[in-house]
Amino acid sequence: MSKKQFVLGVFLGLVVTSAAYVANRLDLFHDDAKDYEEFEGR
Amino acid sequence: MKTKAIMIGAGLANMASAVYLIQEAHWNGDNITFYSLDDHGSNDGSVTTDQTDEYWNKNHPLSNTKGYLARGGRMLNYRTYVDLMDLLSRVQSVTEPGMTAAEDTYDFDAKHRTYDIARLLQGGKGIIDGGKMGLNNEDRLLLTKLIMMPDREETKLDNVSIAEYFKDDPHMFQTNFWYMWETTFAFRTKSSAQELRRYMHQMIYEFTQIEHLVGVNRTRYNQYESIMMPLINYLKDQGCHIILNRRVTDWDFKDTTMQDEITVTGLTMTNTETGAEEHVDVDDDTAVIFTNGSITDSATLGDFDTPAPENMDYGAAASLWKKATEHFYNLGNPDKFFADRDASEWVSFTLTTKNHVLLNEITRITTQQPGNALNSFLSTTPITPLGQVDVNMSIVVHHQPHFTTQKPNETVIWGYFLYPRRRGEFVQKPYIEMTGKEMLQELIGQLAKVDPGPVNIREHEDAIMDSVVNCIPVYMPYASALFNNRAKADRPKVIPAHSTNLAFTGEFVEQPYQMIFTEQSAVRSGEIAAYHFAGIPMSHLVDTPRYDKDLPTLMRATKKMFS
Ligand SMILES: Cc1cc2nc3c(=O)[nH]c(=O)nc-3n(C[C@H](O)[C@H](O)[C@H](O)COP(=O)(O)OP(=O)(O)OC[C@H]3O[C@@H](n4cnc5c(N)ncnc54)[C@H](O)[C@@H]3O)c2cc1C
Numbered sequence: 001m002s003k004k005q006f007v008l009g010v011f012l013g014l015v016v017t018s019a020a021y022v023a024n025r026l027d028l029f030h031d032d033a034k035d036y037e038e039f040e041g042r
Numbered sequence: 043m044k045t046k047a048i049m050i051g052a053g054l055a056n057m058a059s060a061v062y063l064i065q066e067a068h069w070n071g072d073n074i075t076f077y078s079l080d081d082h083g084s085n086d087g088s089v090t091t092d093q094t095d096e097y098w099n100k101n102h103p104l105s106n107t108k109g110y111l112a113r114g115g116r117m118l119n120y121r122t123y124v125d126l127m128d129l130l131s132r133v134q135s136v137t138e139p140g141m142t143a144a145e146d147t148y149d150f151d152a153k154h155r156t157y158d159i160a161r162l163l164q165g166g167k168g169i170i171d172g173g174k175m176g177l178n179n180e181d182r183l184l185l186t187k188l189i190m191m192p193d194r195e196e197t198k199l200d201n202v203s204i205a206e207y208f209k210d211d212p213h214m215f216q217t218n219f220w221y222m223w224e225t226t227f228a229f230r231t232k233s234s235a236q237e238l239r240r241y242m243h244q245m246i247y248e249f250t251q252i253e254h255l256v257g258v259n260r261t262r263y264n265q266y267e268s269i270m271m272p273l274i275n276y277l278k279d280q281g282c283h284i285i286l287n288r289r290v291t292d293w294d295f296k297d298t299t300m301q302d303e304i305t306v307t308g309l310t311m312t313n314t315e316t317g318a319e320e321h322v323d324v325d326d327d328t329a330v331i332f333t334n335g336s337i338t339d340s341a342t343l344g345d346f347d348t349p350a351p352e353n354m355d356y357g358a359a360a361s362l363w364k365k366a367t368e369h370f371y372n373l374g375n376p377d378k379f380f381a382d383r384d385a386s387e388w389v390s391f392t393l394t395t396k397n398h399v400l401l402n403e404i405t406r407i408t409t410q411q412p413g414n415a416l417n418s419f420l421s422t423t424p425i426t427p428l429g430q431v432d433v434n435m436s437i438v439v440h441h442q443p444h445f446t447t448q449k450p451n452e453t454v455i456w457g458y459f460l461y462p463r464r465r466g467e468f469v470q471k472p473y474i475e476m477t478g479k480e481m482l483q484e485l486i487g488q489l490a491k492v493d494p495g496p497v498n499i500r501e502h503e504d505a506i507m508d509s510v511v512n513c514i515p516v517y518m519p520y521a522s523a524l525f526n527n528r529a530k531a532d533r534p535k536v537i538p539a540h541s542t543n544l545a546f547t548g549e550f551v552e553q554p555y556q557m558i559f560t561e562q563s564a565v566r567s568g569e570i571a572a573y574h575f576a577g578i579p580m581s582h583l584v585d586t587p588r589y590d591k592d593l594p595t596l597m598r599a600t601k602k603m604f605s
Contacts, residue, residue: 026591027192035193035554036580039537039570 043577044329044543046073048309048322050290051333051359053083054561055547057273058129059331059568064280065132067576071280077288077311077322079358081274084338085561087112087264089447090514097289097314098353099343106345109394109512110445113338115438115456116265116561117156117226117258117416118147122244123562125569125584130269133276137263137446143272150262154441156415158255160408162221162433164420165491169409172253175605176217182603184211188239189246189590189599193555199236200529207235212428222252225418225436228460228559231426232385233525240557243590250598255416264444269561287314289358294324295369304370304541306330329543329575331568334363334534335379335550337386337559341518346478346510350389350517356380357520363534363550373534379523379550386523389473390458391481394511401453403499403506404439407489413441419488425464434467435459435488452511457485462517478513482506524549524558536570545571555586 001009023029047063049056056076063069079097086093090111094104120127127144135146162170177185184207191198199207208214215231223229227241242249248257261268277284294308309322309330324330339357344350356364360380367373379386395401401412408417418436426432437457444454462474468487469480476484490500499506533552537545547567549558556563566583573580589595 022190025190025192026596027194028591030192032554032586032588033581036570036583039535039574040580 044327044575046328048328048330049076052076052078052081052284053333054085055333055564055568056331058565059572060277060282061132062569062572066578071282075283077285077290079289081284081286082266082270083336085265085270087266098341102342102351104345106512110454111392111514112264113390113516119257120259121247125566126561128584129565133272136271147261151259154413156255156258158415159410160417161253162418163492165422168492168494172218172222173605175219177219177603178213180211181214188242191239196236197530199239202235203232203527204235204238205231216430221433225433228522229525230522234527237525244557246599247589247595250602263446267446289314290362292365302540304544306544331545331547331571333359333548334546335359335548337520337523338518341516344515346513349475349477350515372538375532378528378532379526382526383519385526387462387519388458388460388521389462389515389517391478391513391515393455393513395453395509396511397451397509398453399502399509400506407493412439415439478515481515482513536567537574547571
């Protein structure tokens with residue numbers, strides 16, 4: 001692996017990790033409908 | 043599932059609930075009965091005489107009952123008020139033949155778009171460019187933390203006030219962002235940081251355009267005529283029973299061995315016209331839908347020569363809520379909201395004049411047409427406990443007429459003081475002690491300070507005073523109570539655990555994601571209660587847009603933070 005590929009790999013890794021972090025913080029994949037299940041169950 | 047409902051409170055939330063029960067669950071309107079002090083709750087608007095005899099005012103007769111009264115100047119936001127607009131699309135406008143109440147509002151709003159160009163004004167500077175938010179890096183960091191905090195972590199802000207959240211960053215309270223945010227939404231520094239987080243999420247779209255309020259939509263007339271009347275007429279046509287002048291004072295609950303099953307079996311109420319006590323049995327088929335807090339409960343009126351008196355009543359809604367919490371542990375803590383007036387109170391005023399002299403002066407000074415603005419006047423000297431400058435007062439100049447019976451020569455203007463114990467700049471007393479006349483003198487003083495001339499508004503002061511029909515000050519001890527510092531568990535869920543027939547609606551309930559102090563959240567709570575008791579899946583609720591998860595919106599908000 002060339003040095004260039006290594007740096008690119010690290011860079012991509014950082015981008016993916018931060019994107020995943022932001023997605024998690026913003027609850028991007030959360031299904032809002034689930035929040036209402038408790039009302040239905042009662 | 044239930045087949046009948048008793049509504050405690052006839053405000054927007056419970057009326058919404060009734061509409062959904064009739065239209066979505068196909069209930070007969072005759073099976074729905076409201077008991078309430080009045081039929082508008084916080085959403086009022088009428089000639090003054092319609093409200094002087096109401097429960098909270100009848101012991102404080104006014105010498106001048108002329109003019110109009112609306113305790114609030116309301117702003118809607120289509121983008122996020124999806125349940126409210128859905129509700130309004132189900133009932134007919136009372137002023138525009140052939141239109142639903144929603145079409146009426148869309149039509150009016152499309153022809154009268156909000157574009158505020160004098161959001162902030164300050165003596166010596168005139169109109170300030172609110173587009174420059176004035177945030178520093180610490181402010182940005184703390185705001186970003188709020189925006190990045192997901193719903194599931196919200197309890198981290200339990201019992202954290204806004205003042206505490208920004209305690210190491212007093213600069214925040216000296217920014218244009220804060221001056222605009224606090225006065226647009228009525229946040230005080232003692233308010234809940236948890237609620238501020240919800241606003242930063244649900245209103246993130248508006249964050250990017252806060253200085254022009256372009257996201258603000260308005261109804262054609264005041265809220266009573268444009269929103270409540272269509273609902274009342276519809277519900278009455280459907281056969282609902284709306285019984286007013288009743289204060290519901292106590293509950294009968296079913297006795298169970300575990301003592302946690304919440305089943306209402308009866309209600310005690312006072313007929314406020316006769317003073318007689320009445321009792322209503324609640325059977326197994328009946329749902330009880332209760333608006334457990336009202337921000338206009340205990341609100342009192344003054345007039346041009348009389349300040350609004352202080353009424354120390356805990357409020358009809360909150361008193362009954364408190365009674366329920368004495369029986370069950372999972373129904374929240376009403377004292378958090380109703381035992382700290384210092385955090386919740388404000389005063390507003392409705393000014394009626396018989397000509398347009400003042401209106402024209404405001405138009406000249408603010409350079410904008412009536413109906414487009416919320417103008418906030420910043421102090422020129424420190425007025426906060428932190429020794430900082432802050433907003434003294436704000437006004438909303440409605441599109442005229444704001445009432446269907448208003449004459450063409452009349453003007454109605456609304457204004458408010460978020461901190462009523464602060465002292466006036468031109469009348470040397472706290473705002474709360476001011477008569478309507480003194481509030482108008484304060485307003486003229488503030489306008490004179492920012493007047494670009496050449497002829498200062500002061501020159502017209504006599505003519506303005508002569509034009510006054512009335513100016514009604516209103517003291518609302520609980521106006522911002524819904525924002526009071528709280529923990530998530532301090533509000534009951536719309537359907538509390540172990541409840542068989544009791545639901546809570548309005549602005550003092552816990553429901554996912556919704557920010558409060560909005561007609562939107564009131565309607566949604568009523569919709570949830572209706573769907574629950576009718577057995578309609580919650581997936582049928584109106585879809586809530588999530589701009590806080592929309593990356594382009596977030597990017598725009600980030601950019602805005604650096605303006
Ligand atoms: C000054 C002001 C400005 C506002 N500005 C805006 C705005 O810009 N945008 C916006 O979206 N919203 C605004 N609102 C909020 C809006 O008016 C409320 O969201 C809405 O009216 C809440 O409806 P509700 O049904 O929950 O409660 P309410 O309207 O308060 O109605 C509840 C009613 O039930 C009655 N009740 C409860 N318990 C009992 C009992 N035990 N016995 C008898 N009666 C009882 C209460 O007395 C009250 O009349 C404003 C409100 C005010 C006061």
